[in-house]
Amino acid sequence: AQSVTQPDIHITVSEGASLELRCNYSYGATPYLFWYVQSPGQGLQLLLKYFSGDTLVQGIKGFEAEFKRSQSSFNLRKPSVHWSDAAEYFCAVLGETSGSRLTFGEGTQLTVNP
């Protein structure tokens, strides 16, 4: 069965600093991968997705992610973090079997210091 691991439960960065959130997946075939962001009291907003093709994908709000099959990773990056990026970030993989459910990682809570 597919699984997703986000090794960092909590990350703190200064505003303007670069950001990388780690995501590792376990999946038998070529995965469909996603990053979602959740602000307090809100639902999940889709940041970006990888289905196939170019392994570097661009998303909204200046985020990008790189798919590395050899490392089973799909890390999220942003060159310069803004205070409004403080939120919880979830990596997810789409199941190939029976219903295309998403399997989520545990989430990474991002704090941005002024």
Added chain:
Amino acid sequence: GAGVSQSPSNKVTEKGKDVELRCDPISGHTALYWYRQSLGQGLEFLIYFQGNSAPDKSGLPSDRFSAERTGGSVSTLTIQRTQQEDSAVYLCASAHNSYEQYFGPGTRLTVT
């Protein structure tokens, strides 16, 4: 355009009572999902509807949980005889092609 909407946004109920949570998907989306988000379990899949096909109920944690989708649009998640461990945020998502899922704001359920 309008996104996925859910109601109520918050629900407090007494243990043993039944609750109904509603989800209005994005118009035209044929796939609809329910997930649960709780502190101990993270984000868990509950149930999936796709068009007129039989729903995938494999994520429902017990037979106290059920869901229906009427007319291929609105969905209701029902929890009977609520327990304290049912306290969580219940998220609904819809998708046009079962790939990109768009989430609603969730319903926070508190069982006292």
